[in-house]
Amino acid sequence: MPFVRISLLKTLSADAKDKISKAVHQSLMDEFNVPLDDYFHVIEELEVTQLYYPKSYLGISHSGNMVYVQITAGSGRTYEQKEKLYAAIAGRIAAETPVSVNDVIIVLVENGGKENWSFGGGRIQSLSHIKPAQ
Numbered sequence: 001m002p003f004v005r006i007s008l009l010k011t012l013s014a015d016a017k018d019k020i021s022k023a024v025h026q027s028l029m030d031e032f033n034v035p036l037d038d039y040f041h042v043i044e045e046l047e048v049t050q051l052y053y054p055k056s057y058l059g060i061s062h063s064g065n066m067v068y069v070q071i072t073a074g075s076g077r078t079y080e081q082k083e084k085l086y087a088a089i090a091g092r093i094a095a096e097t098p099v100s101v102n103d104v105i106i107v108l109v110e111n112g113g114k115e116n117w118s119f120g121g122g123r124i125q126s127l128s129h130i131k132p133a134q
Helices: 014-032 079-096
Strands: 003-009 040-046 067-074 104-111
Touching: 003 014, 014 040, 014 067, 014 079, 079 104
Parallel strands: 003 040, 067 104
Antiparallel strands: 003 067
């Protein structure tokens, strides 16, 4: 049940944006066992003047073709799963688009229980078997 927000430059082609989204989702399916139809992404297109970043951070050089990926997901994944997810996302994006692996910034935001999600109908679907809909 991840929710993904991808912030990137408007100058990237529609095809590259689609490939970035698909790269993130395929990586989530592979590393976090997310189902195929659990696909909730927002792509936020920004002007060059709206992206701030250092030319180098922690020994990693950035070219300026930045892609920020923020994933909100339930907690419970291991360090190793997260490490594999980040590598998969950055590797797939770099392989499929003009974005360098160094320009992919990923932030995972974990939230507690399934009661923090509603996928429509104004209900908590994961607990619908416990609390009947009104």
